[in-house]
Amino acid sequence: MHMMQDLLRSMKIDTGGLVAAIAQDAETDEVLMVAWMNAEAFRLTVKTGLAHYWSRSRQQLWRKGEESGHVQKVREIRVDCDKDVLLLKVEQVGGAACHLGFRSCFSWRLEGEAWVEDGERVFNPEEKYKKR
Amino acid sequence: MHMMQDLLRSMKIDTGGLVAAIAQDAETDEVLMVAWMNAEAFRLTVKTGLAHYWSRSRQQLWRKGEESGHVQKVREIRVDCDKDVLLLKVEQVGGAACHLGFRSCFSWRLEGEAWVEDGERVFNPEEKYKKR
Numbered sequence: 001m002h003m004m005q006d007l008l009r010s011m012k013i014d015t016g017g018l019v020a021a022i023a024q025d026a027e028t029d030e031v032l033m034v035a036w037m038n039a040e041a042f043r044l045t046v047k048t049g050l051a052h053y054w055s056r057s058r059q060q061l062w063r064k065g066e067e068s069g070h071v072q073k074v075r076e077i078r079v080d081c082d083k084d085v086l087l088l089k090v091e092q093v094g095g096a097a098c099h100l101g102f103r104s105c106f107s108w109r110l111e112g113e114a115w116v117e118d119g120e121r122v123f124n125p126e127e128k129y130k131k132r
Numbered sequence: 133m134h135m136m137q138d139l140l141r142s143m144k145i146d147t148g149g150l151v152a153a154i155a156q157d158a159e160t161d162e163v164l165m166v167a168w169m170n171a172e173a174f175r176l177t178v179k180t181g182l183a184h185y186w187s188r189s190r191q192q193l194w195r196k197g198e199e200s201g202h203v204q205k206v207r208e209i210r211v212d213c214d215k216d217v218l219l220l221k222v223e224q225v226g227g228a229a230c231h232l233g234f235r236s237c238f239s240w241r242l243e244g245e246a247w248v249e250d251g252e253r254v255f256n257p258e259e260k261y262k263k264r
Contacts, residue, residue, distance in 0.1 A: 003245035010247060020152060022163060029161035031154060034217045046242070079247055080237040081230050085166045087238045098213050105212040106219045110178070113135035115142060115211055 004046070008039050012084040018054060019084055023064075023097060026075040026089040032097035033105040035064075037086065049074050051088055068128060070094035096122035136178070140171050144216040150186060151216055155196075155229060158207040158221040164229035165237040167196075169218065181206050183220055200260060202226035228254035 013019050018036040025032055035053035037045070041061055044052040051064045051072035065071030076089040098105040098119075107119020145151050150168040157164055167185040169177065173193055176184040183196045183204035197203035208221040230237040230251075239251020 007242075007245045007247075020166065022154060022166070024163060031156060031163065031219055034152065034154070034212065046245070077242040078238040078250075079240045079242070080166065081232050081234070081239065082237070085238075087163055100213050102213070105214070106210040106217075107213065108211045110139075110209040110211070113139045113178070115139075118210075 004043060007046075008042065010083060011042075011079065011086075012082065013037075013039055013042075018056070019086055021051075021053065021086040021088055023051060023072055023088045023090050023092075026091055030104055031106055032090070032092055032103070042086075045074060045088075046077070051090060064097075065093060068094065068096075068099070070096055072097070094122070099125060101125045101128065136175060139178075140174065142215060143174075143211065143218075144214065145169075145171055145174075150188075151218055153183075153185065153218040153220055155183060155204055155220045155222050155224075158223055162236055163238055164222070164224055164235070174218075177206060177220075178209070183222060196229075197225065200226065200228075200231070202228055204229070226254070231257060233257045233260065 011019055017038050020034055021037045022034050023032045036056055038054040041052040041054045051074055053062050055062045071093045072090040074088050074090055078087040096103055101121050101123040102119040103122055104119055108115040109118040143151055149170050152166055153169045154166050155164045168188055170186040173184040173186045183206055185194050187194045203225045204222040206220050206222055210219040228235055233253050233255040234251040235254055236251055240247040241250040
């Protein structure tokens, strides 16, 4: 626990207590999503090996996949030179990181001056979440 | 210019007027760095094909590589489902994105509860910047 405190202090968790975290597919290196972590989310991620984030819109801790089942098994955690962004190499269970059903949240590409959809859809979100 | 306005409005440039931008190597898919863009940085990036960012610490527009020569040629721009994070696929001229001389800014890996250096050093920053 003492080392975890040191580890937390080593990061610049300062913008409202949050660091940005990029989830990258450990196999394909595809960038899947970006979310935020507070100290508790980081601690739980390290402890459990499953990605935990802090939802800014809901203001609550969130284990990725807790509703969809699409958890992220964390294979590696990296940090940048400014110690204010994390990079998680993950195994994305279910194959989709995006709540819209895409493999990656980055499924829009700039073409000229417009965003065009360009991503692999793994599930239909209306089907996936309708049971709630 | 009209379409550019629409394009800018399509993104959530709201946290102090900034969006996070991930630079990913277009060839290797390695995540190189994360920086911030304001509307002007985005506009210049699209217009020139070279990555421009907004430096929060210096509070000024910044063309990546303007001092080091290590510019980023932008091959593709993507946006996420929340329209608040950009993903740039870039050709990193000079091979190093990090001001410390590493290929990637994410050159520290969590081992147990400590960060260990784990990155390829392309140049020695003391040599590179000493001419100024």
